[in-house]
Amino acid sequence: MSRTDDQQAIALAGLFQAASLVEQISTRGMVPQNSFETSLASIFVTNPDSTEEIYGGAQDLSINLSQGLRGLQELLDKSRSDQNADVIRYGLSLMHLERKLSKRPDLLQKIGERIDTISQQANYFSEAGTELTENPGAITHPSVVANLASLYQDTLSTFNFRIQVTGEPRHLQNAENAAKIRALLLAGIRAAMLWRQVGGKRWHLLFFKSRLRPAVKRISQRN
Numbered sequence: 001m002s003r004t005d006d007q008q009a010i011a012l013a014g015l016f017q018a019a020s021l022v023e024q025i026s027t028r029g030m031v032p033q034n035s036f037e038t039s040l041a042s043i044f045v046t047n048p049d050s051t052e053e054i055y056g057g058a059q060d061l062s063i064n065l066s067q068g069l070r071g072l073q074e075l076l077d078k079s080r081s082d083q084n085a086d087v088i089r090y091g092l093s094l095m096h097l098e099r100k101l102s103k104r105p106d107l108l109q110k111i112g113e114r115i116d117t118i119s120q121q122a123n124y125f126s127e128a129g130t131e132l133t134e135n136p137g138a139i140t141h142p143s144v145v146a147n148l149a150s151l152y153q154d155t156l157s158t159f160n161f162r163i164q165v166t167g168e169p170r171h172l173q174n175a176e177n178a179a180k181i182r183a184l185l186l187a188g189i190r191a192a193m194l195w196r197q198v199g200g201k202r203w204h205l206l207f208f209k210s211r212l213r214p215a216v217k218r219i220s221q222r223n
């Protein structure tokens with residue numbers, strides 16, 4: 001059992017959960033609320049004591065990251081990897097965009113400062129005396145989602161490389177859905193950053209599948 005393998009699997013699950021939720025909004029106009037809350041909450045966990053804490057703690061990972069773990073398992077299973085081509089494309093694109101961001105300390109600082117500001121704004125919608133991440137209703141409040149979307153537009157959308165989201169025009173043209181998609185892409189960038197911080201590299205997905213599979217299974221079976 002490797003601690004690093006588990007950390008990388010958690011980061012990848014977070015990444016592919018965000019990618020999966022983007023795909024669901026763009027094609028169906030809706031997502032599971034718990035998964036949506038978990039992904040957005042991860043943006044505000046900027047100084048965690050553990051990788052698990054970013055997604056709600058070790059005991060709740062199998063529930064909080066269920067969408068991402070399922071998507072990651074499909075990616076690691078060659079016979080099923082073509083079933084979610086858009087999700088995989090979004091995930092790999094997020095990795096690529098995060099690498100570009102890592103070379104821009106000015107934007108990283110701007111993102112960090114804006115997240116602190118949005119966190120303070122979100123606390124307005126929180127119950128008194130509780131942590132922001134314990135208030136999913138505050139994290140997913142339309143005003144907070146809109147601010148996260150604006151942060152994505154002002155920073156990551158300025159790169160020449162952009163993630164092209166495809167789907168049903170009626171869902172994509174809905175302003176609330178568009179904001180949710182951008183906020184989720186920001187959550188995906190956060191997961192991609194975590195993936196790199198715990199030693200993950202894109203080629204690991206090709207050559208380290210045998211190490212990632214047992215880690216995904218362990219996390220999925222936690223309760």
